[in-house]
Amino acid sequence: MRTIPLLFFSTIFIFSCSKESSNINDYKTGYDxxxxxxxxRVCKRFxxxxxxxxxxYHAPKECKQS
Structure with missing residues (x-):
């Protein structure tokens, strides 16, 4: 009787962990x-x-030389 709720929560935990790992890549892509x-924007103003x-001579290294 106790194994059914334990099995249910275990599967939810496994699916939630795998979902979080894919969100890390989305965060990294959005950050970049x-x-x-x-x-x-900063380069244009500068x-x-x-x-x-x-x-x-003074262009920051992050700015593309054009």
Whole structure:
């Protein structure tokens, strides 16, 4: 009689653990995309404040050289 509830909760626990591991990848992907869009925004503002000749020397390493 006790084995049925134990079996039920065990299967729920197993499925919930496997679901969390896939969410880690989603979080990482979202973090990377957000970081890249934020870096692009900062680079555009930073580039707007510098002359083109200064940009080559002072550009942050996160900014793409274009």
């Amino acid at each position: 995309a957000g970081y890249q869009s934020g870096a692009n 580039k707007a404040t510098l002359a083109d000749s200064d940009w080559d």
